[in-house]
Amino acid sequence: MEILLAIMIGVLYAAGIYMMFRRSLVKLIIGIILLGNGANLLIFLLGRLVKGKPPIIAEGSKYLSEAYADPVPQALILTAIVISFGLQAFAIVLIKRTYKVVKTEDLDQINTFDEFE
């Protein structure tokens, strides 16, 4: 399972970076989304995968006696997903506005104000 996840994370990062290098605004956003998902999965994987051991203390005992699934990475991922959701929503509105104003989605054209002044 770890190997599979590791390969998938690698593919997500690679695909995300590839998409970011394209010249289209839409592909740029897709690239960012893929990278974000890759990062979330990475937290999940590096938080150690433990199957079928919820971190619930049995009645009567005070501590968890055996190995358990760490709940912290899941809390982190949840936070990160919510944040990136907000940012992605903003990004999509931003590219829509940019497209309307600049009338192109080619990143090479979006530097009217960047020449040496």
Place this chain on the structure above:
Amino acid sequence: MTQQLLIAPLLLPFALAIALMFAWFHIRYQRVISIVGSVASLGLAIWLFGRVWQGGIISLQAGGWAAPYGITLVADTLAVTMVLLTAIVGLAVSLFASGSMINQRLRYGFFPIFHLLLMGLNGAFLAGDIFNLYVWFEVMIISSFVLLTLGGEKAQLEGAVKYFTLNFLASIIFLTALAVLYGLTGTLNMADLSVKIALIEQRSLVDVCALIFFVGFGIKAAVFPLYFWLPASYHTPPPAVAAVFGGLLTKVGVYAMMRVFTLMFTRDPFIENMLLVVAFFTLFSGALGAMTRNNIVKVFSWLIICHIGFMLAGLAMYSELALAGAVFYMIHDIIVKANLFMLAGVTNKITGTNKLQMMGGLYANYPKISLLMAIPLFSLVGIPPLSGFWPKLSLILGGIEQGHWPLVAMILLASFATLYVIARVWAEAFWKKQPEFERPAGFRYFGDYPVLKRVLMLLPIGLLALVSLYIAFGAVHIQTLAQRIAAELLHPEAYIEAVLGSTKELMP
């Protein structure tokens, strides 16, 4: 009781933002609430600074969850100094925005979002938990995206695409580094990390992790070679927004680096060499960029990059003297850079342009305002005894002490480059006679504004100039402060004890 009040610098801007949202269509009320609230924030920050200065590090375990399991807020001297500087710049920008910003932009909600940005900044400075730091970074950048695009002009949108992409990318890299760090140590509390990272045996993995953190923070701090988003976007928003960005946002990246590379990652030659090389080239490329631009705001943007190099150099040298220089430089830089962007806003309103060739005649037409503007301009250069001089002295002495000759030479060169650039700005914009050119129709010149607005634009420049003068002539006080911060950074035991100390005996 003091501990609980540590959360006040986060709650106050949040409450202000909510109050401002209720006054959404009443711009006049918004101005008053924002200015009064900023004064209150400043009072709070001064009080907090006083408590930490006298009583040492304060930490708050949110919800009573003992560290390292809960979220911790920590106020050490560096954190409260940054909160204080944020409050000073926040007040200045509040005043400046009330005077300079057009009503259409204010109606889109500039003030509420501005206070949310300040909340993000305060949160980032007080966070004692690295994931919490990530969350505050996000609060900060999403507010900054909105501020940058407010108004929706073509130039702004184009700048925003670059700013957004690279800052979002930086967040993802930061998150990746967090994942690796959590995998290595199983904790996120910075004090706890400081203890646990030292125990890891696979140092190469730790170095890789440090490198990922460096790239993430490096994009935010605009260091070489990750700075390209900054000069592409900072000249596009209105001057009040550029002032907050230029003064505070890149410094958060530097602050995060100072935390991470003193508290968490202990020094080894790899990290040290990397920081030295990056500092060298940041100084070099920033100086070159500033010398070749002809737009006053772009010149200042490139100077931000150049001067990030000074702080990085101090961090790279890692002696108490050099680190104190870096902290001193940061204090001076936040005040002066925020002031410069406001100054550029006023010169734009006087001359009707940002292009240096087209500007001119400022000194002939407005001699008093020009003299006021001379203070931040020449403070930046660091002509003794103005405020930029003292930290550079510490940095150069620190560099000589340790024999980092190339870096010392580059610091001197970058200082001369800054002198050249500012002298050029002074000669072009202030002394030269303004050439005739087609004035944009319907442009509102400085003289057309009512007196109150003009005062509101000049007051914050005067306020920050006064602070700069205090930093210059009260340099002993600032140096004492900077040395104390440097000592705290180099000996994080007190920080660790303030966070973990009380919980040691609770651990099973």
